Amino acid sequence: MALRHAVLAALLDGEYSGYQLAKAFDIGVANFWHAVPQQLYAELTKLEKEGLVAGREVVQESRPNKRVFRVTDAGRAELERFAEAPSKPSFIRDDLLVKVQSADRIGTTEVIAQLEERATAARAKIELLDQLLRTLRGPMDEGEYLLRGERIGGYLTCLRGLAFEREHRDWCVRIADILKERQRAHAQR
Known part of the structure; x- marks a missing residue:
């Protein structure tokens, strides 16, 4: 998957500025695709040149003007092509696993500390994802939301992120x- 598809999918919810897209990525996309804001801005520029997103200037009174972007019909068609293509299996690439694999040869004290730091970070992410899920479903319980919620894609990917963080x-x-x-x-x- 390319960053372009993650950006196009995020823009399906409406118009976003680069800043708003970065915030949306932090909340809803970061559990399956990591990108720094500079990458997102560069990708928006590429997507606009290719006609997959359209940007427009928004004049603001007390702030500098901003550009907001939306998915075009060509962008939706690209996402449809992407959705129809076979999925590739995922794999783990994690430097901590290399450290654990060699821990009994290089010493375990620092590796233990890093494992404990990762566990702490995972706990914080679990709390964040739990809150996000509650916010997304509003007054509905999960079963009702999964059957009747307006858009569940973000919810489903959040469930995957939550399962990953708990297992991690x-x-x-x-x-x-x-x-x-x-x-x-x-x-x-």
Whole structure:
């Protein structure tokens, strides 16, 4: 998947400025696609040149003018082509896994600390995603929202992000505990 498809999908909800798109990415897209604001601005420029998004200037009284973007018919067609193409399997690429793999050869203290930091970060993300899910569904319970909610794509991807963060937290805690136990066992020899 290219960043272009993630940007086009995010713009399906309406017009966004580059700043608003970056905020939307932070909230709804970051659990499956990471991009810094500079990448988003560059991608919007490319997409506009290709006719996949259209931009317009918005005059603001007390602030500088801004450009807002929306998906064009050509952009929707590109997303449809993307949706119809076979999906490639995902894979894990994580530097922490390299550190864990070599922990018993290079030492475990720093690896344990990094696992605990990751678990803490995952807990914070879990809270954020839980709140986002509650906000998205409003007064509906989850079952009702999944059947009757206006747009559920963002909700479904948020559920995936939540499951990932929970599993990641649990794995980090478990592996840190295992490495600590091994440290204690080796210290007693």
